[in-house]
Amino acid sequence: MKVSRLFDNGNRFGMSAAVVAVSLMLMAVSAFAQEGAMSPYQDEQDGVSAGGKWMEFRSEDKMTGAKKVRFELLANNYFRQDPDYKPRVEVVCTNGKYQYADFNMGGRLGRPDYPGFWGQPKMEVMVRIDGSHDHKGWNWVRGRFLAMDKGTVRGVIGAQVFNLEVRTRTGPQIAEFSPAGLNLDEVKHVCDLTPHKP
Numbered sequence: 001m002k003v004s005r006l007f008d009n010g011n012r013f014g015m016s017a018a019v020v021a022v023s024l025m026l027m028a029v030s031a032f033a034q035e036g037a038m039s040p041y042q043d044e045q046d047g048v049s050a051g052g053k054w055m056e057f058r059s060e061d062k063m064t065g066a067k068k069v070r071f072e073l074l075a076n077n078y079f080r081q082d083p084d085y086k087p088r089v090e091v092v093c094t095n096g097k098y099q100y101a102d103f104n105m106g107g108r109l110g111r112p113d114y115p116g117f118w119g120q121p122k123m124e125v126m127v128r129i130d131g132s133h134d135h136k137g138w139n140w141v142r143g144r145f146l147a148m149d150k151g152t153v154r155g156v157i158g159a160q161v162f163n164l165e166v167r168t169r170t171g172p173q174i175a176e177f178s179p180a181g182l183n184l185d186e187v188k189h190v191c192d193l194t195p196h197k198p
Contacts, residue, residue: 037055037057037072039057041057041059043059043060043062044057044058044059044070045057045058045059047072050071050182050183050186050187051181051182051183051186052178052179052180052181052182053073053074053177053178053179053181054071054072054073054179054181054182054183055071055072055073056069056070056071056072056186057069057070057071057072058070066094066095067094067095067096068092068093068094069092069093069094069190069191070090070091070092070093071090071091071092071093071182071187071191072088072089072090072091073088073089073156073177073179074086074087074088074177075087075088075175075176075177076176076177076178077174077175077176079105079106079107079168079173079175080168080170080173081105081106081107081108081168081169081170082106082107085106085107086106087103087104087105087106087164087175088103088104088106089101089102089103089104089148089156089162089177090102090104091153091157091187091191091193093190093191093192093193096189096190096191096192097191097192098150098153098191098192098193100147100148101147101148101150101152101153102141102145102146102147102148103125103138103145103146103148103164103166103175104144104145105144105166105168105173105175107144107168107169108143108144108168108169109123109140109143109144109146109166109167109168109169110123110166110167110168110169110171111167112140113137114137116137116139120139120140121139121140122137122138122139122140123137123138123140123146123166123167124136124137125137125138125146125164125165125166126164126165127152127155127162127163127164127165128161128162128163128164129152129155129156129159129161129162129197129198130159130160130161130197130198132198134198136149136152146166151196151198152198153193154193154194154195154196155195155196155197155198156177156179157179157182157184157187157193157195158184158195158196158197159179159180159195160178160179160180161177161178161179162177162178162179163175163176163177164177
């Protein structure tokens with residue numbers, strides 16, 4: 001009888017230790033999620049907060065030595081196609097200059113609407129930046145990305161609200177973003193990019 005009680009007490013202690021260990025691990029993961037993010041790219045450093053909900057990732061081209069900075073903003077919501085992947089905006093700068101920005105919804109886009117001047121496929125999207133909205137024609141890249149125009153990017157980095165309606169394979173959907181809080185001094189320094197109201 002005494003042996004079974006000792007075993008029960010030991011088991012409780014073991015379970016308590018396991019619960020404490022799991023709790024500490026979850027707290028560490030939660031702290032890392034608030035402070036940084038793991039990069040999905042092999043040669044890119046893990047991300048650090050760039051202010052608000054933005055993350056900043058840095059890398060260096062192994063051949064040219066070019067310094068690359070990527071700012072990423074995740075949507076507040078998911079699309080129906082992939083409930084595990086939030087749509088995102090990525091702003092990429094190289095050697096202190098803005099290079100490009102993409103919208104990635106995490107799944108297949110709907111078909112493009114029309115060809116651009118050079119024949120590249122384009123999709124019309126509706127953009128809301130704070131209190132104004134507009135229709136834009138963005139380059140449709142391999143059915144997975146939309147190349148954003150620089151004017152929209154400049155509007156987004158200084159905005160409180162950014163919503164984007166795109167056509168997916170299952171119909172139109174809206175990605176909702178909260179871009180407020182980005183460190184604009186850092187963006188000016190690494191991208192030579194300043195906010196501009198639409």
